[in-house]
Amino acid sequence: MMLDLREYSCLGAALRAALDRWPNEICLIEADRDRENSRLTYTQFKQAALPVARSLQDAGLKSGSRAAIIMTNQSKWLISAYAIFYDGGILVPLDYKLTAAEQIALLAHSAVEFLIVEYHLWRAIAQLPESKSLHSLKRILVTEAPAKAELFGAQRWEEAGSSDEPNFVNRERTDPACIVYSSGTGGRPKGCVLTHGNYLEQCMALTALFPFWPGVRYLSILPTNHAIDFMVGFIGPFTCGATVVHLRTLRPEYIRDAFTRYHITYMSLVPLVLKNLEKGLRQRFSDLPPGKKRALDFMIRLNRALTKNHPRPKLSRLLLRDVHKAFGGELRALFTGGAFTEPSTLQFFYDLGIPVANGYGCTEAGTAITLNDFKPFRADTVGKPLPGMELKILNPGEDKVGEVAVRSKTVMSHYLDDPDQTADVLQNGWLHTGDLGHLDSDGHLHLVGRKKNMIVTEEGKNIYPEDIENVFEGLPVKEFCIFAANYIWPKRTMIGEQLIMVVHLDDPAPGTPAHSETPKNIRDEISARNRTLANYKRISGIIRWGHDFPRTAALKIKRNVLAEQIRDSLTPNHVEQA
Amino acid sequence: MPTLADTTEQILNLAAQHFKVPRETLSADDDFFKKLDINSLQALELLTRLENHFHVELPDYELQGVTDFRTLAERIQSRL
Numbered sequence: 001m002m003l004d005l006r007e008y009s010c011l012g013a014a015l016r017a018a019l020d021r022w023p024n025e026i027c028l029i030e031a032d033r034d035r036e037n038s039r040l041t042y043t044q045f046k047q048a049a050l051p052v053a054r055s056l057q058d059a060g061l062k063s064g065s066r067a068a069i070i071m072t073n074q075s076k077w078l079i080s081a082y083a084i085f086y087d088g089g090i091l092v093p094l095d096y097k098l099t100a101a102e103q104i105a106l107l108a109h110s111a112v113e114f115l116i117v118e119y120h121l122w123r124a125i126a127q128l129p130e131s132k133s134l135h136s137l138k139r140i141l142v143t144e145a146p147a148k149a150e151l152f153g154a155q156r157w158e159e160a161g162s163s164d165e166p167n168f169v170n171r172e173r174t175d176p177a178c179i180v181y182s183s184g185t186g187g188r189p190k191g192c193v194l195t196h197g198n199y200l201e202q203c204m205a206l207t208a209l210f211p212f213w214p215g216v217r218y219l220s221i222l223p224t225n226h227a228i229d230f231m232v233g234f235i236g237p238f239t240c241g242a243t244v245v246h247l248r249t250l251r252p253e254y255i256r257d258a259f260t261r262y263h264i265t266y267m268s269l270v271p272l273v274l275k276n277l278e279k280g281l282r283q284r285f286s287d288l289p290p291g292k293k294r295a296l297d298f299m300i301r302l303n304r305a306l307t308k309n310h311p312r313p314k315l316s317r318l319l320l321r322d323v324h325k326a327f328g329g330e331l332r333a334l335f336t337g338g339a340f341t342e343p344s345t346l347q348f349f350y351d352l353g354i355p356v357a358n359g360y361g362c363t364e365a366g367t368a369i370t371l372n373d374f375k376p377f378r379a380d381t382v383g384k385p386l387p388g389m390e391l392k393i394l395n396p397g398e399d400k401v402g403e404v405a406v407r408s409k410t411v412m413s414h415y416l417d418d419p420d421q422t423a424d425v426l427q428n429g430w431l432h433t434g435d436l437g438h439l440d441s442d443g444h445l446h447l448v449g450r451k452k453n454m455i456v457t458e459e460g461k462n463i464y465p466e467d468i469e470n471v472f473e474g475l476p477v478k479e480f481c482i483f484a485a486n487y488i489w490p491k492r493t494m495i496g497e498q499l500i501m502v503v504h505l506d507d508p509a510p511g512t513p514a515h516s517e518t519p520k521n522i523r524d525e526i527s528a529r530n531r532t533l534a535n536y537k538r539i540s541g542i543i544r545w546g547h548d549f550p551r552t553a554a555l556k557i558k559r560n561v562l563a564e565q566i567r568d569s570l571t572p573n574h575v576e577q578a
Numbered sequence: 579m580p581t582l583a584d585t586t587e588q589i590l591n592l593a594a595q596h597f598k599v600p601r602e603t604l605s606a607d608d609d610f611f612k613k614l615d616i617n618s619l620q621a622l623e624l625l626t627r628l629e630n631h632f633h634v635e636l637p638d639y640e641l642q643g644v645t646d647f648r649t650l651a652e653r654i655q656s657r658l
Contacts, residue, residue: 033635072638072639096639096642097642099643118639120639121639248637248638249622249637249638250619250622250638251622251623251625251626251638252619252622252623253626272617273619276619478615506615548612
């Protein structure tokens with residue numbers, strides 16, 4: 001059984017206990033394409049990590065020292081993180097997908113003294129003049145540097161060993177464990193200071209809903225620096241004796257192989273990837289001979305009926321044997337969140353006996369705030385608050401919608417060096433998320449958007465652009481989004497607010513000006529969909545935009561950035577009547 | 579060993595075939611995400627095809643930050 005995390009004051013202590021509790025269980029499998037790079041037991045993990053911990057201690061890493069990791073998902077990521085926690089350090093996990101300049105900015109902002117980084121990423125950083133400003137760095141360890149590579153002042157991770165035993169440094173629950181830079185759809189990244197207590201509480205809450213145990217295999221493809229994977233792809237499995245599978249390549253064919261080769265139990269994925277997965281499966285189903293297709297449809301309907309109240313994995317695997325075989329035969333659930341997931345997608349997978357737990361959270365709240373628990377399955381919500389989470393809706397309108405606020409032991413301590421931003425979001429112990437939603441009678445949270453991009457009708461009704469977007473899903477355009485017109489061109493008035501749609505078309509004809517009129521067929525489609533909405537929710541204008549929408553690393557539209565771009569180049573006169 | 583120009587030409591041909599677009603619409607400095615209207619997963623599929631063609635193995639990170647065919651060709655050329 002998993003450790004009782006109430007007994008531990010810090011992540012280092014909990015992980016240390018885990019390594020001793022399950023010495024012979026496999027904790028990590030690292031695969032690269034169709035090769036297996038490594039497979040480590042908990043004992044072997046300890047043997048790999050302690051020399052690194054000692055080496056860092058010898059270089060000066062002590063209680064409260066900040067150490068960053070920039071790596072793709074792999075064994076060395078977790079080994080390095082454990083070494084840092086063992087020494088009492090504060091981990092700063094950075095996103096390997098950021099540009100070198102962005103990584104330098106965050107390294108400077110967090111004033112890290114130690115950096116453990118994949119060679120090619122360090123090479124890109126070190127070659128920028130800005131890297132000279134990283135004065136706080138005392139020691140850089142690079143992984144997998146080629147034999148004769150220029151190391152730019154770093155040392156090889158593989159040589160950073162010491163046979164001397166490192167000293168374990170205990171930390172308190174209130175001490176910072178990590179500084180995690182959040183990526184939201186508005187504004188610059190902020191350094192969320194999350195404590196050991198935050199993580200231990202979050203781990204207990206999540207594993208209460210979705211338990212891990214020895215033999216469970218989690219496929220880790222979301223970046224481990226991100227809150228989700230750090231928890232369900234590291235801390236959660238490790239404190240329960242489970243296995244984490246890393247893939248050094250994210251080619252879809254190898255992800256498919258990994259399911260069957262390693263009999264994956266859980267995986268997290270962003271909604272966009274889930275949607276792609278659905279598309280692929282639907283295509284394969286439609287390619288079946290008619291008889292087989294009918295049989296499959298029947299089994300899917302039967303499975304849906306028999307799992308109405310809760311998932312029944314064994315039954316689903318029996319009814320839909322071939323589908324589950326393609327997923328390795330042991331898949332219990334997929335996790336998703338971070339952006340809107342279409343209910344039809346969630347239902348599609350649930351009907352196949354592959355429940356997708358749709359959740360909601362933010363780094364500031366320590367990962368997940370709400371999560372669907374399938375009791376019963378709901379495709380239309382982001383679930384109920386996790387154990388230990390208090391959730392309230394601030395200043396609800398007539399529609400009961402207001403800003404979601406959270407109070408919990410998992411909520412961050414503060415934003416690094418930013419008391420103003422901290423005071424904006426942490427008020428009287430409550431985290432103001434900036435997201436809008438309402439709770440239904442079953443206690444499920446429905447998200448309807450973010451706080452600032454909205455309109456209020458003359459009748460006092462709050463209208464949220466993201467809510468309207470659902471109606472227009474599937475438009476024959478490359479991408480679109482809806483704004484409150486006042487969000488793009490702010491006016492000091494609370495009346496006459498309108499919604500407008502910004503469309504970016506597929507492949508305009510050569511020579512077409514970027515902001516020319518929207519083609520008639522698309523306008524007609526928009527118009528038809530618009531008419532299905534209540535009058536006060538309809539969009540009143542369309543803007544044709546000729547560039548890709550700016551997006552975050554998690555592929556969410558950066559609405560404030562897009563709004564600014566539009567504001568800088570267009571005026572309300574460019575808006576076509578919808 | 580092929581020259582960089584040869585490699586680039588082969589990549590453009592393969593990309594055109596893979597994504598079923600006329601070869602003449604592609605050029606070396608095109609942003610392949612925009613030109614081909616593909617996402618990162620589809621780009622990885624192209625990478626696999628190029629690996630098989632050139633008999634090289636290109637780690638995913640070689641594609642990081644790469645958006646044009648010419649730079650992609652340079653990455654492949656360096657491994658020939």
